[in-house]
Amino acid sequence: MTDARLNPPCPWYRQAWPWLLMIMPATAFFGGIFTWWLAATTNNSLVVDDYYREGRAINQQLARDDAAAQMGLSATLRQDGGIALQLSGRMGEAGLPDTLSLRLVHATDAALDAGLQLNHAGDGLYRAAGALPAGGHWIVHLEEPQRRWRLIARTDHFAPAITLSADPVGAGGPR
Numbered sequence: 346m347t348d349a350r351l352n353p354p355c356p357w358y359r360q361a362w363p364w365l366l367m368i369m370p371a372t373a374f375f376g377g378i379f380t381w382w383l384a385a386t387t388n389n390s391l392v393v394d395d396y397y398r399e400g401r402a403i404n405q406q407l408a409r410d411d412a413a414a415q416m417g418l419s420a421t422l423r424q425d426g427g428i429a430l431q432l433s434g435r436m437g438e439a440g441l442p443d444t445l446s447l448r449l450v451h452a453t454d455a456a457l458d459a460g461l462q463l464n465h466a467g468d469g470l471y472r473a474a475g476a477l478p479a480g481g482h483w484i485v486h487l488e489e490p491q492r493r494w495r496l497i498a499r500t501d502h503f504a505p506a507i508t509l510s511a512d513p514v515g516a517g518g519p520r
Contacts (some may be wrong), residue, residue, distance in 0.1 A: 388455075404496070412492035413511035420487055420496050422447075422477070423506035429431040430463055430487070440490045445471050452482035477503040483511060 357363055398443065418434035443465050451457035457478075463471035480502055487509050489493040496509035 351412060391420060409488070409493065410496045410497070410511055413496055416494060416511075418494060418496055418511055420509040421506050422485065422487075422503070422509060424477050428461065428463070428473045428477060430476055432469045432471060441465055442491075444490060446475070446486075446488050446490065448486040448488075449478065450484040450486065452484060457481070479503075504512075 387520045391492075413434075415438065416434050416512065418432065420432045420433070423429050428447070430445070430447070432445070445465075445485040446464055447461045449459045449461075460474060461473045463473045483500050483503075485498045485500060486495055487497075494511070496511055498507050498509040500507045
């Protein structure tokens with residue numbers, strides 16, 4: 346016969362089962378706190394607030410891509426003691442614009458986006474001061490001031506040069 350006074354039961358915190366049963370709720374609790382912290386502190390700039398307006402704008406963008414394709418436009422962007430862009434194609438009656446707008450859009454971080462104004466230097470060559478980014482996933486947009494056409498390219502590096510085209514399927518996204 347065993348005497349309870351000689352062999353007292355162990356307290357609950359010295360047993361393995363209570364700890365094993367608490368692991369899953371504790372993991373869910375701390376995972377929830379971490380998820381809440383991520384949601385509260387990170388930037389969700391990839392989410393568009395006005396989906397309807399953005400959807401309507403897509404049709405306008407595609408019309409500009411088609412206009413550039415009909416004009417046979419293409420451009421080569423390179424680093425050349427600054428930023429140099431060679432534009433070729435049939436500009437029609439309007440001729441070459443005095444300035445072009447170049448937007449460098451980072452694929453995941455809106456804080457890295459940049460915009461430049463390129464000035465005509467003659468014979469379809471446009472120049473701007475500055476430097477192109479070294480790396481990263483970039484979407485490059487080139488357009489004239491009246492926004493009748495645009496050229497697009499996706500790139501991971503700008504060296505030695507990149508070509509911007511009017512082909513929205515290959516460069517700018519799905520049609």
